[in-house]
Amino acid sequence: MKRKDFIRNTGLATASLAVLPSFASRAETKVKAAIIGTGLRGQSHLDLLLRRDDVEVTAVCDVDSRMLTMAKELITKSGKKMPQVYTGDNYSWKKMLERERIDAMIIATPWEWHKPMIIGSLEMGIKYIGTEVMLGITLQDHWDVVKAAERYNAHVMMLENVCYRRDVMAVLNMVRQGLFGELIHLQGGYQHDLREVKFNDGVNSYGHGVEYGEKAFSEARWRTEHSVHRNGDLYPTHGIGPIAHYIHINRGNRFLTLNSFSSKARGLHNHIVKQGGKDHPNAKVNFKLGDVVTTHINCANGETILLQHDTNLPRPYSLGFRVQGTEGLWMDVNKGIYIEGKSAKAHQWDEAKAWLDKYDHPLWARWSKEAQGSGHGGMDFYVIHSFIESAKRKLPTQMDVYDAAAWSAITPLSEQSIELGNETVEFPDFTGGQWMYRKPVFALNDEY
Ligand SMILES: NC(=O)c1ccc[n+]([C@@H]2O[C@H](COP(=O)([O-])OP(=O)(O)OC[C@H]3O[C@@H](n4cnc5c(N)ncnc54)[C@H](O)[C@@H]3O)[C@@H](O)[C@H]2O)c1
Secondary structure (H helix, E strand, O other), X not given: OOXXXXXXXXXXXXXXXXXXXXXXXXXXXXXXXXXXXXXXXXXXXXXXXXXXXXXEEEEEEOOOHHHHHHHHHXXXXXXXXXXXXXXXXXOHHHHHHHHOOOOEEEEOOOHHHHHHHHHHHHHOOOOEEEEOOOOOOOHHHHHHHHHHXXXXXOEEEXXXXXXXXXXXXXXXXXXXXXXXXXXXXXXXXXXXXXXHHHOEOOOOOOEOOOEOHHHOXXXXXXXXXXXXXXXOOOOOHHHHHHHHHHOOEOOOEOEEEEEEEXXXXXXXXXXXXXXXXXXXXXXXXXXXXXXXXXXXXXXXXXXXXXXXXXXXXXXXXXXXXXXXXXXXXXXXXXXXXXXXXXXXXXXXXXXXXXXXXXXXXXXXXXXXXXXXXXXXXXXXXXXXXXXXXXXXXXXXXXXXXXXXXXXXXXXXXXXXXXXXXXXXXXXXXXXXXXXXXXXXXXXXXXXX
Protein backbone atom coordinates (compact mmCIF):
# COMPACT_ATOMS: atom_id res chain seq x y z
CA MET A 1 0.00 0.00 0.00
CA LYS A 2 1.23 3.49 -0.78
CA ARG A 3 1.96 5.75 2.18
CA LYS A 4 -0.72 8.27 1.14
CA ASP A 5 -3.39 5.54 1.03
CA PHE A 6 -2.27 4.17 4.35
CA ILE A 7 -2.66 7.56 6.01
CA ARG A 8 -6.06 8.10 4.41
CA ASN A 9 -7.24 4.64 5.41
CA THR A 10 -6.13 4.97 8.99
CA GLY A 11 -8.13 8.20 9.28
CA LEU A 12 -5.21 9.64 11.19
CA ALA A 13 -3.89 12.05 8.62
CA THR A 14 -3.65 15.05 10.93
CA ALA A 15 -1.93 13.17 13.71
CA SER A 16 0.43 11.50 11.27
CA LEU A 17 1.57 14.74 9.73
CA ALA A 18 2.55 15.89 13.18
CA VAL A 19 5.20 13.17 13.31
CA LEU A 20 6.51 13.45 9.79
CA PRO A 21 10.04 14.79 9.78
CA SER A 22 10.84 18.22 8.55
CA PHE A 23 13.45 17.24 5.98
CA ALA A 24 14.92 20.72 5.95
CA SER A 25 15.65 20.54 9.65
CA ARG A 26 16.77 16.93 9.77
CA ALA A 27 20.20 16.92 11.32
CA GLU A 28 22.89 15.22 9.30
CA THR A 29 25.16 14.81 12.28
CA LYS A 30 25.60 11.43 13.87
CA VAL A 31 23.70 10.53 17.01
CA LYS A 32 26.19 9.97 19.82
CA ALA A 33 24.91 6.84 21.56
CA ALA A 34 26.04 5.01 24.68
CA ILE A 35 24.99 1.75 26.30
CA ILE A 36 24.85 0.77 29.95
CA GLY A 37 24.71 -3.01 30.16
CA THR A 38 26.46 -4.88 27.39
CA GLY A 39 25.01 -8.24 28.37
CA LEU A 40 23.25 -10.40 25.83
CA ARG A 41 20.50 -7.86 25.13
CA GLY A 42 22.86 -4.89 25.16
CA GLN A 43 25.09 -6.64 22.62
CA SER A 44 22.14 -7.11 20.30
CA HIS A 45 21.40 -3.36 20.51
CA LEU A 46 25.10 -2.59 20.08
CA ASP A 47 25.22 -4.68 16.93
CA LEU A 48 22.25 -2.75 15.49
CA LEU A 49 23.82 0.61 16.36
CA LEU A 50 27.14 -0.40 14.79
CA ARG A 51 25.37 -1.22 11.53
CA ARG A 52 24.05 2.34 11.24
CA ASP A 53 25.97 5.19 9.59
CA ASP A 54 23.97 7.79 11.50
CA VAL A 55 25.19 6.60 14.91
CA GLU A 56 28.50 6.85 16.68
CA VAL A 57 28.78 4.61 19.73
CA THR A 58 30.79 6.82 22.05
CA ALA A 59 30.80 4.83 25.28
CA VAL A 60 29.79 1.52 26.80
CA CYS A 61 29.61 0.44 30.42
CA ASP A 62 29.33 -2.93 32.14
CA VAL A 63 30.60 -4.58 35.29
CA ASP A 64 31.18 -8.01 33.78
CA SER A 65 34.49 -8.47 31.96
CA ARG A 66 33.26 -11.43 29.93
CA MET A 67 30.31 -9.43 28.61
CA LEU A 68 32.58 -6.47 27.84
CA THR A 69 34.97 -8.72 25.93
CA MET A 70 32.07 -9.99 23.82
CA ALA A 71 30.93 -6.40 23.18
CA LYS A 72 34.44 -5.29 22.21
CA GLU A 73 34.69 -8.18 19.75
CA LEU A 74 31.51 -6.95 18.07
CA ILE A 75 32.94 -3.44 17.79
CA THR A 76 36.26 -4.63 16.41
CA LYS A 77 34.47 -6.80 13.84
CA SER A 78 32.36 -3.82 12.73
CA GLY A 79 35.47 -1.81 11.90
CA LYS A 80 34.12 1.16 13.86
CA LYS A 81 36.10 3.17 16.39
CA MET A 82 36.37 1.60 19.83
CA PRO A 83 34.22 3.62 22.27
CA GLN A 84 35.33 4.59 25.76
CA VAL A 85 34.78 1.64 28.06
CA TYR A 86 33.61 2.18 31.63
CA THR A 87 33.80 -0.61 34.17
CA GLY A 88 34.95 -1.30 37.70
CA ASP A 89 31.92 -1.15 39.96
CA ASN A 90 28.15 -0.87 39.92
CA TYR A 91 28.36 2.92 39.67
CA SER A 92 30.93 3.28 36.86
CA TRP A 93 28.05 4.48 34.66
CA LYS A 94 28.01 7.69 36.70
CA LYS A 95 31.58 8.40 35.60
CA MET A 96 30.53 7.77 32.02
CA LEU A 97 27.68 10.28 32.40
CA GLU A 98 30.04 12.90 33.82
CA ARG A 99 32.68 12.53 31.11
CA GLU A 100 30.87 11.81 27.85
CA ARG A 101 28.67 13.87 25.57
CA ILE A 102 25.75 11.55 24.86
CA ASP A 103 22.66 12.24 22.75
CA ALA A 104 20.98 8.88 23.17
CA MET A 105 21.41 6.41 26.02
CA ILE A 106 20.44 2.75 25.88
CA ILE A 107 19.98 0.89 29.15
CA ALA A 108 20.03 -2.91 29.08
CA THR A 109 20.81 -3.87 32.66
CA PRO A 110 18.85 -5.92 35.22
CA TRP A 111 15.41 -4.47 35.99
CA GLU A 112 16.35 -3.01 39.38
CA TRP A 113 18.95 -0.78 37.74
CA HIS A 114 16.68 0.82 35.16
CA LYS A 115 15.16 3.54 37.35
CA PRO A 116 18.43 4.87 38.83
CA MET A 117 20.15 4.73 35.44
CA ILE A 118 17.27 6.51 33.65
CA ILE A 119 17.03 9.23 36.28
CA GLY A 120 20.83 9.55 36.46
CA SER A 121 20.94 10.03 32.68
CA LEU A 122 18.14 12.61 32.79
CA GLU A 123 19.92 14.54 35.53
CA MET A 124 23.00 14.77 33.31
CA GLY A 125 20.97 16.32 30.50
CA ILE A 126 20.52 13.34 28.16
CA LYS A 127 17.36 13.92 26.13
CA TYR A 128 16.79 10.46 24.64
CA ILE A 129 16.78 7.39 26.82
CA GLY A 130 15.84 3.98 25.49
CA THR A 131 15.40 1.57 28.33
CA GLU A 132 14.93 -2.14 28.07
CA VAL A 133 11.64 -3.44 29.35
CA MET A 134 10.48 -2.63 32.86
CA LEU A 135 10.68 0.93 34.05
CA GLY A 136 11.11 0.15 37.71
CA ILE A 137 10.22 -2.25 40.48
CA THR A 138 7.69 -0.43 42.70
CA LEU A 139 4.80 1.78 41.64
CA GLN A 140 6.65 4.73 43.16
CA ASP A 141 9.62 3.99 40.85
CA HIS A 142 7.29 4.47 37.90
CA TRP A 143 6.07 7.81 39.22
CA ASP A 144 9.64 8.90 39.89
CA VAL A 145 10.70 8.21 36.30
CA VAL A 146 7.62 9.94 34.83
CA LYS A 147 8.16 13.02 36.98
CA ALA A 148 11.88 13.14 36.15
CA ALA A 149 11.20 12.89 32.40
CA GLU A 150 8.72 15.77 32.74
CA ARG A 151 11.11 17.85 34.84
CA TYR A 152 13.97 17.48 32.36
CA ASN A 153 11.72 17.68 29.30
CA ALA A 154 13.30 14.54 27.90
CA HIS A 155 12.15 11.40 26.09
CA VAL A 156 12.14 8.04 27.81
CA MET A 157 11.19 5.21 25.46
CA MET A 158 10.77 1.62 26.52
CA LEU A 159 12.41 -0.52 23.87
CA GLU A 160 9.36 -2.75 23.56
CA ASN A 161 10.23 -4.71 20.44
CA VAL A 162 7.10 -6.87 20.18
CA CYS A 163 5.17 -3.75 19.16
CA TYR A 164 7.13 -4.12 15.88
CA ARG A 165 6.54 -7.83 15.25
CA ARG A 166 5.41 -8.24 11.66
CA ASP A 167 2.07 -9.95 12.40
CA VAL A 168 1.40 -7.59 15.32
CA MET A 169 1.91 -4.60 13.01
CA ALA A 170 -0.21 -6.08 10.20
CA VAL A 171 -2.99 -6.53 12.75
CA LEU A 172 -2.49 -2.90 13.84
CA ASN A 173 -3.00 -1.94 10.22
CA MET A 174 -6.17 -4.08 10.09
CA VAL A 175 -7.44 -2.56 13.35
CA ARG A 176 -6.90 0.95 11.98
CA GLN A 177 -8.76 0.06 8.80
CA GLY A 178 -11.69 -1.19 10.85
CA LEU A 179 -11.61 -4.84 9.78
CA PHE A 180 -12.33 -6.15 13.27
CA GLY A 181 -15.02 -3.50 13.89
CA GLU A 182 -15.02 -1.91 17.33
CA LEU A 183 -12.55 -3.68 19.61
CA ILE A 184 -14.12 -5.44 22.59
CA HIS A 185 -11.62 -7.88 24.14
CA LEU A 186 -7.87 -8.41 23.89
CA GLN A 187 -5.47 -11.02 25.14
CA GLY A 188 -1.73 -11.39 25.26
CA GLY A 189 1.03 -12.20 27.64
CA TYR A 190 4.41 -13.73 28.13
CA GLN A 191 4.18 -17.49 27.74
CA HIS A 192 7.76 -18.57 27.43
CA ASP A 193 9.42 -21.54 29.12
CA LEU A 194 12.30 -19.72 30.83
CA ARG A 195 13.52 -22.61 32.97
CA GLU A 196 16.75 -22.80 30.99
CA VAL A 197 17.13 -19.02 31.14
CA LYS A 198 16.52 -18.80 34.88
CA PHE A 199 19.15 -21.48 35.56
CA ASN A 200 22.49 -22.34 34.00
CA ASP A 201 26.00 -23.55 34.84
CA GLY A 202 27.68 -20.15 34.96
CA VAL A 203 29.28 -20.71 31.56
CA ASN A 204 26.43 -21.14 29.11
CA SER A 205 23.60 -18.63 29.00
CA TYR A 206 20.98 -21.26 28.27
CA GLY A 207 20.47 -24.45 30.25
CA HIS A 208 23.32 -26.78 31.29
CA GLY A 209 22.83 -26.55 35.04
CA VAL A 210 20.62 -25.32 37.82
CA GLU A 211 22.58 -22.43 39.29
CA TYR A 212 21.31 -18.92 39.69
CA GLY A 213 22.68 -15.76 41.33
CA GLU A 214 26.44 -15.32 41.73
CA LYS A 215 27.26 -18.76 40.29
CA ALA A 216 25.27 -18.21 37.10
CA PHE A 217 25.73 -16.30 33.84
CA SER A 218 23.57 -13.60 32.17
CA GLU A 219 19.89 -13.45 33.17
CA ALA A 220 20.12 -16.34 35.65
CA ARG A 221 22.46 -14.10 37.65
CA TRP A 222 19.67 -11.68 38.52
CA ARG A 223 16.29 -12.51 36.97
CA THR A 224 15.68 -15.71 38.95
CA GLU A 225 15.86 -13.81 42.23
CA HIS A 226 12.64 -12.03 41.18
CA SER A 227 10.93 -15.45 40.97
CA VAL A 228 12.09 -16.21 44.53
CA HIS A 229 10.79 -13.02 46.10
CA ARG A 230 7.92 -11.73 43.95
CA ASN A 231 4.55 -13.01 42.81
CA GLY A 232 2.81 -11.18 39.99
CA ASP A 233 2.95 -10.66 36.26
CA LEU A 234 6.70 -9.98 36.19
CA TYR A 235 6.97 -9.35 32.44
CA PRO A 236 3.81 -7.76 31.03
CA THR A 237 5.13 -5.42 28.35
CA HIS A 238 5.55 -7.82 25.39
CA GLY A 239 1.85 -8.62 25.63
CA ILE A 240 0.44 -5.28 26.67
CA GLY A 241 2.49 -3.02 24.36
CA PRO A 242 0.84 -4.13 21.11
CA ILE A 243 -2.59 -4.25 22.80
CA ALA A 244 -2.14 -0.70 24.10
CA HIS A 245 -1.54 0.53 20.55
CA TYR A 246 -4.63 -1.30 19.26
CA ILE A 247 -6.93 0.44 21.75
CA HIS A 248 -5.18 3.83 22.08
CA ILE A 249 -4.09 3.57 25.70
CA ASN A 250 -2.96 7.00 26.95
CA ARG A 251 -4.37 8.42 23.72
CA GLY A 252 -8.13 8.55 24.19
CA ASN A 253 -8.32 5.52 26.46
CA ARG A 254 -6.67 4.30 29.63
CA PHE A 255 -6.34 1.31 31.94
CA LEU A 256 -8.77 1.70 34.86
CA THR A 257 -8.51 -1.31 37.13
CA LEU A 258 -6.66 -4.60 37.36
CA ASN A 259 -6.82 -7.87 39.25
CA SER A 260 -4.46 -10.81 39.22
CA PHE A 261 -4.63 -14.46 40.16
CA SER A 262 -1.63 -16.68 40.70
CA SER A 263 -1.44 -20.46 40.53
CA LYS A 264 0.75 -22.57 42.78
CA ALA A 265 4.49 -22.66 42.10
CA ARG A 266 5.91 -26.02 41.02
CA GLY A 267 7.81 -25.61 37.73
CA LEU A 268 11.12 -24.14 38.91
CA HIS A 269 11.50 -26.54 41.83
CA ASN A 270 10.70 -29.54 39.62
CA HIS A 271 13.24 -28.35 37.05
CA ILE A 272 15.98 -28.14 39.69
CA VAL A 273 15.19 -31.62 41.00
CA LYS A 274 15.03 -33.12 37.49
CA GLN A 275 18.24 -31.50 36.30
CA GLY A 276 20.30 -31.17 39.47
CA GLY A 277 18.92 -33.88 41.76
CA LYS A 278 16.85 -33.57 44.93
CA ASP A 279 19.97 -32.92 47.02
CA HIS A 280 21.07 -29.88 45.06
CA PRO A 281 21.02 -26.87 47.45
CA ASN A 282 18.64 -24.99 45.13
CA ALA A 283 16.05 -27.75 45.61
CA LYS A 284 15.39 -26.15 49.02
CA VAL A 285 14.51 -22.74 47.56
CA ASN A 286 10.88 -21.65 47.89
CA PHE A 287 9.82 -19.84 44.75
CA LYS A 288 7.15 -17.24 45.38
CA LEU A 289 6.21 -16.70 41.72
CA GLY A 290 3.14 -18.74 40.74
CA ASP A 291 3.65 -20.77 37.57
CA VAL A 292 0.73 -19.11 35.77
CA VAL A 293 -0.31 -15.57 36.70
CA THR A 294 -3.49 -14.29 35.09
CA THR A 295 -4.36 -10.59 35.05
CA HIS A 296 -7.56 -8.86 33.99
CA ILE A 297 -7.61 -5.20 33.06
CA ASN A 298 -10.60 -2.97 32.49
CA CYS A 299 -10.32 0.08 30.22
CA ALA A 300 -12.02 3.47 30.14
CA ASN A 301 -13.54 2.75 26.72
CA GLY A 302 -15.04 -0.54 27.88
CA GLU A 303 -12.57 -3.11 26.52
CA THR A 304 -11.35 -5.98 28.68
CA ILE A 305 -7.81 -7.35 28.55
CA LEU A 306 -6.51 -10.70 29.75
CA LEU A 307 -2.77 -11.12 30.25
CA GLN A 308 -0.93 -14.30 31.17
CA HIS A 309 2.55 -14.73 32.58
CA ASP A 310 3.69 -18.32 32.23
CA THR A 311 7.46 -18.87 32.40
CA ASN A 312 8.10 -21.88 34.65
CA LEU A 313 6.45 -24.85 32.92
CA PRO A 314 7.20 -26.86 29.78
CA ARG A 315 5.47 -25.20 26.83
CA PRO A 316 6.24 -23.93 23.33
CA TYR A 317 6.66 -20.16 23.08
CA SER A 318 3.56 -18.09 22.38
CA LEU A 319 2.51 -14.61 23.41
CA GLY A 320 -1.11 -15.69 23.04
CA PHE A 321 -2.48 -12.65 21.27
CA ARG A 322 -6.22 -12.33 20.64
CA VAL A 323 -7.72 -9.17 19.19
CA GLN A 324 -11.49 -9.36 19.07
CA GLY A 325 -14.02 -6.84 17.84
CA THR A 326 -17.61 -6.56 16.71
CA GLU A 327 -16.71 -7.90 13.23
CA GLY A 328 -14.14 -10.58 13.88
CA LEU A 329 -10.89 -11.59 15.54
CA TRP A 330 -7.25 -12.63 15.22
CA MET A 331 -5.62 -15.26 17.40
CA ASP A 332 -1.94 -15.99 17.09
CA VAL A 333 -1.89 -19.43 18.73
CA ASN A 334 -3.94 -21.04 15.96
CA LYS A 335 -2.67 -18.56 13.35
CA GLY A 336 -6.28 -17.77 12.53
CA ILE A 337 -8.36 -14.79 11.48
CA TYR A 338 -12.10 -14.68 11.16
CA ILE A 339 -13.98 -11.65 9.77
CA GLU A 340 -17.72 -12.01 9.50
CA GLY A 341 -18.94 -11.76 5.93
CA LYS A 342 -15.38 -11.65 4.57
CA SER A 343 -13.86 -14.94 5.69
CA ALA A 344 -14.20 -17.86 3.29
CA LYS A 345 -16.75 -19.76 5.40
CA ALA A 346 -19.00 -18.76 8.28
CA HIS A 347 -17.81 -20.02 11.69
CA GLN A 348 -14.48 -21.21 10.26
CA TRP A 349 -11.02 -19.76 10.67
CA ASP A 350 -9.10 -18.42 7.70
CA GLU A 351 -5.36 -19.03 7.76
CA ALA A 352 -4.09 -15.70 9.11
CA LYS A 353 -1.18 -15.56 6.66
CA ALA A 354 -3.08 -14.30 3.62
CA TRP A 355 -4.66 -11.50 5.68
CA LEU A 356 -1.37 -10.58 7.34
CA ASP A 357 0.43 -10.46 3.98
CA LYS A 358 -2.30 -8.31 2.48
CA TYR A 359 -2.21 -5.84 5.36
CA ASP A 360 1.57 -5.87 5.88
CA HIS A 361 2.43 -2.65 7.68
CA PRO A 362 4.14 0.03 5.55
CA LEU A 363 7.13 0.00 7.92
CA TRP A 364 7.74 -3.66 7.15
CA ALA A 365 7.11 -3.16 3.46
CA ARG A 366 9.80 -0.48 3.38
CA TRP A 367 12.47 -1.67 5.80
CA SER A 368 12.33 -5.46 5.82
CA LYS A 369 15.62 -5.76 3.94
CA GLU A 370 17.43 -3.70 6.59
CA ALA A 371 15.68 -5.70 9.33
CA GLN A 372 16.86 -9.03 7.93
CA GLY A 373 19.07 -10.93 10.32
CA SER A 374 18.33 -8.68 13.32
CA GLY A 375 17.03 -10.25 16.52
CA HIS A 376 13.59 -11.76 17.13
CA GLY A 377 12.65 -12.13 13.48
CA GLY A 378 13.65 -8.58 12.57
CA MET A 379 11.56 -6.66 15.07
CA ASP A 380 14.64 -5.59 17.05
CA PHE A 381 15.78 -3.51 14.08
CA TYR A 382 12.57 -1.48 14.16
CA VAL A 383 12.64 -0.57 17.82
CA ILE A 384 16.21 0.75 17.57
CA HIS A 385 15.42 2.42 14.24
CA SER A 386 12.48 4.26 15.79
CA PHE A 387 14.49 5.34 18.82
CA ILE A 388 17.46 6.60 16.80
CA GLU A 389 15.32 8.33 14.17
CA SER A 390 13.46 10.20 16.94
CA ALA A 391 16.75 11.32 18.45
CA LYS A 392 18.14 12.32 15.06
CA ARG A 393 15.06 14.36 14.19
CA LYS A 394 14.79 15.75 17.75
CA LEU A 395 11.16 14.65 17.88
CA PRO A 396 9.27 12.89 20.67
CA THR A 397 9.65 9.11 20.63
CA GLN A 398 6.53 7.35 19.39
CA MET A 399 6.34 5.32 22.60
CA ASP A 400 6.90 7.66 25.52
CA VAL A 401 7.39 7.63 29.25
CA TYR A 402 3.61 7.48 29.89
CA ASP A 403 3.35 4.33 27.76
CA ALA A 404 6.36 2.81 29.48
CA ALA A 405 4.92 3.58 32.92
CA ALA A 406 1.40 2.31 32.19
CA TRP A 407 2.66 -0.97 30.70
CA SER A 408 5.36 -1.66 33.26
CA ALA A 409 3.23 -0.64 36.28
CA ILE A 410 1.17 -3.77 35.65
CA THR A 411 3.86 -5.68 37.56
CA PRO A 412 3.66 -3.89 40.92
CA LEU A 413 -0.14 -3.59 40.59
CA SER A 414 -0.53 -7.31 39.95
CA GLU A 415 1.74 -8.07 42.92
CA GLN A 416 -0.45 -5.80 45.03
CA SER A 417 -3.66 -7.47 43.82
CA ILE A 418 -2.35 -10.97 44.59
CA GLU A 419 -1.08 -9.85 47.98
CA LEU A 420 -4.55 -8.48 48.77
CA GLY A 421 -6.27 -11.77 47.88
CA ASN A 422 -6.95 -10.93 44.23
CA GLU A 423 -8.53 -7.61 45.03
CA THR A 424 -9.22 -5.24 42.17
CA VAL A 425 -6.76 -2.33 42.31
CA GLU A 426 -6.93 1.02 40.57
CA PHE A 427 -4.54 2.06 37.85
CA PRO A 428 -2.84 5.40 38.36
CA ASP A 429 -3.18 7.88 35.51
CA PHE A 430 0.43 8.80 34.81
CA THR A 431 -0.67 11.32 32.17
CA GLY A 432 -2.53 13.47 34.72
CA GLY A 433 -5.68 13.58 32.57
CA GLN A 434 -3.85 14.20 29.29
CA TRP A 435 -4.90 10.75 28.01
CA MET A 436 -8.20 12.36 27.00
CA TYR A 437 -6.49 14.74 24.55
CA ARG A 438 -3.38 12.91 23.35
CA LYS A 439 -3.54 11.48 19.80
CA PRO A 440 -2.10 8.20 18.45
CA VAL A 441 1.42 8.68 17.08
CA PHE A 442 2.80 5.15 16.81
CA ALA A 443 3.88 3.87 13.37
CA LEU A 444 1.51 6.03 11.35
CA ASN A 445 3.64 5.86 8.22
CA ASP A 446 6.62 4.01 6.76
CA GLU A 447 9.29 6.31 8.20
CA TYR A 448 10.15 4.91 11.64
N1 LIG B 1 12.98 -7.03 24.59
C1 LIG B 1 13.50 -8.24 24.56
O1 LIG B 1 13.23 -9.04 23.67
C2 LIG B 1 14.50 -8.62 25.60
C3 LIG B 1 15.24 -9.82 25.50
C4 LIG B 1 16.17 -10.10 26.50
C5 LIG B 1 16.33 -9.24 27.56
N2 LIG B 1 15.58 -8.10 27.64
C6 LIG B 1 15.76 -7.15 28.75
O2 LIG B 1 17.05 -6.57 28.64
C7 LIG B 1 17.59 -6.30 29.92
C8 LIG B 1 18.94 -6.99 30.06
O3 LIG B 1 18.76 -8.38 29.89
P1 LIG B 1 19.93 -9.32 29.33
O4 LIG B 1 19.28 -10.55 28.82
O5 LIG B 1 20.86 -8.60 28.50
O6 LIG B 1 20.66 -9.70 30.72
P2 LIG B 1 22.21 -9.95 30.92
O7 LIG B 1 22.35 -10.45 32.32
O8 LIG B 1 22.74 -10.79 29.81
O9 LIG B 1 22.83 -8.50 30.78
C9 LIG B 1 22.73 -7.52 31.78
C10 LIG B 1 24.07 -6.82 31.84
O10 LIG B 1 23.99 -5.72 32.76
C11 LIG B 1 25.24 -5.68 33.43
N3 LIG B 1 25.09 -4.91 34.69
C12 LIG B 1 24.49 -5.28 35.82
N4 LIG B 1 24.58 -4.31 36.73
C13 LIG B 1 25.27 -3.29 36.14
C14 LIG B 1 25.70 -2.00 36.58
N5 LIG B 1 25.41 -1.56 37.80
N6 LIG B 1 26.40 -1.22 35.71
C15 LIG B 1 26.69 -1.66 34.46
N7 LIG B 1 26.30 -2.88 34.00
C16 LIG B 1 25.60 -3.67 34.83
C17 LIG B 1 25.59 -7.13 33.65
O11 LIG B 1 26.95 -7.31 33.95
C18 LIG B 1 25.19 -7.74 32.33
O12 LIG B 1 26.25 -7.75 31.41
C19 LIG B 1 16.51 -6.72 30.89
O13 LIG B 1 15.70 -5.64 31.17
C20 LIG B 1 15.72 -7.76 30.12
O14 LIG B 1 14.41 -7.93 30.59
C21 LIG B 1 14.68 -7.79 26.68
